[in-house]
Amino acid sequence: MPDSRDQVRRRITGDDAVLVEHLLGVILSEIPGYQVLDALQLEEVRGNIRWNVGRVLDLWTTGTALTDADALRFRGVGAVRARDGRPLSVILRSYRVAASAFMGYVADHFGETLTAKDMADLAQVWLAADDRLSDALHEGYQAAETSISTDRDRALSRLVSDLVLGRHAHEGAFAARLRELGVQLPRQFTVVVLHTAERADLEAVSPAMAEPAMHAVIDGTGIVVTEQADVKALRPVLQRRGVRCCVLTGIGANETPRWYRLAKACLERAPADRLILDRGDAEVLALLAGRADADPERAAATALAGITTGQEHLLDTLDALFAAGNAEEVAARLGVHPQTVRYRLRRITALTGRDPRRPWDLFVLQCARLAAQ
Structure with missing residues (x-):
């Protein structure tokens, strides 16, 4: 006489260790992501397998369905999985793999004592439960992921604020916070300061920044910290x-x-026609303001960066331009053709990023040359 469903349930749950290990073994063999779990995480997986099997067998024998409490439990499981970084797709696949392995196990051990309808009903119960629990997992996972993302964004914004306001005791403290947030940034990085910017402006310039790009807004000033910025973009x-x-x-x-x-x-005092300022502008301004940390040699080297040894003719052209005012007069002073002067000025622009035809750029270049002498 065939065993009743309740008898089968009691036989399975009465010694479920074998079944749990069987299902865990199938999951580990088919899903590589589970092979890297530690002992504590594997024990959690065993607990979830045990609960699933027992709950499905209960529903099968009683003809009932999952409750809101069941769904809430798995919403919590989804939230935990999001926080430990396990991909949702991998988690959902583990339940599908377990379902197939479970039905195969029942068929092998009880196939001769259960009717076709018993087996069909058991499969239907598992699939229905899996469908609802998957939704609950997904909801919990997404909610936690959103929370984590929001929390992390806030943490990164605080990190940037603390960085620019000097709230780190030392460079190591900043590096430690980067590690805690999973951010890889070289010791020498790029800081972009936007004048009178809003968060929407920061989002708009993000494509021109290399990843990672952390940002914050302080008193209307936008700050982005990144490895490098694409000035052209x-x-x-x-x-x-x-x-x-x-x-x-x-x-x-x-x-x-x-x-x-x-x-x-710089952004408050430099003319508006200078859209993108740089370290050279800042160094020259520090000199003019008489700041204690200003350095004439550093200001000259930074503002004139790109004009290297062997290109003294470009510096001579600049000096003549400061005294003369236009290409023809510069050419006469240097004894060269005006077109040669224009070519050299284009080279200066390309090498320094400063166009001598613009008043502010010419002013910075002249200050840098005076600082170098």
Whole structure:
């Protein structure tokens, strides 16, 4: 006489260790992501398998369905899985793999004592339960993921604020917080300071920033910390949004507060036609303001960066331009053709990023040359 469903349930749950290990073994063999779990995580998987099997058998024998409490339990499981970083697709696949293995196990051990209808009903109960529990897992996972993302965004924003305001005791403290947040940033990075920016402006310039790109807004000033910025891609975005910025490259954590203050001063005082300022502008401004940390040699080297040894003719052309005023007069002073002068000025623009035809750029170049002498 065939065993009743309740007898089968009691036989399975009475010694479920064998079945649990069987299902766990199938999951581990078919899903590589589960092979890297530690002992504690594997014990959690065993617990979930045991609960699933027992609950499905209960529903099968009583003809009932999952309750809201069951769904809430798995919503919590989904939230936990999101926080430990296990991909949702992998989790859902594990339930599908377990379902197939479970039905195969029941068929092998009780196939001769259960009717076709018993087996069909058991499969239907598992699939119905799996469908509802998958929804609950997904809801819990997504809710936790959103919370984690929001929390992380806030943590990154606080990190940027603390960095530029000098709230880190030392460079190591900043590096430690980066590690805690899973952010990889070189010791020398780029800080972009946007004048009178809103969060929407930061989002707009993000495509021009290398990943990772952390940002914050402090008193209407936008700050982005990234490995590097694509100035060419940044320019049209700034033009569209009517925002100016200062791009500071090769910055370390300990010196960021100084550069941030200089960048803000630059953006407030430099003419609006200079859309993107840089370290050279900031260094020259520090000299003019008589700041104690200003360095004439550093200002000259930074503003004139790109004009290297062997290109003294470009510097001579600049010096003549400061005294003369136009290409023809410069050519006469140097004894060259005016077209040669124009070519050299284009080279200066390409190498330094400063166009001597623009008043502010010419002013910065002249200050840098005076500082170098």
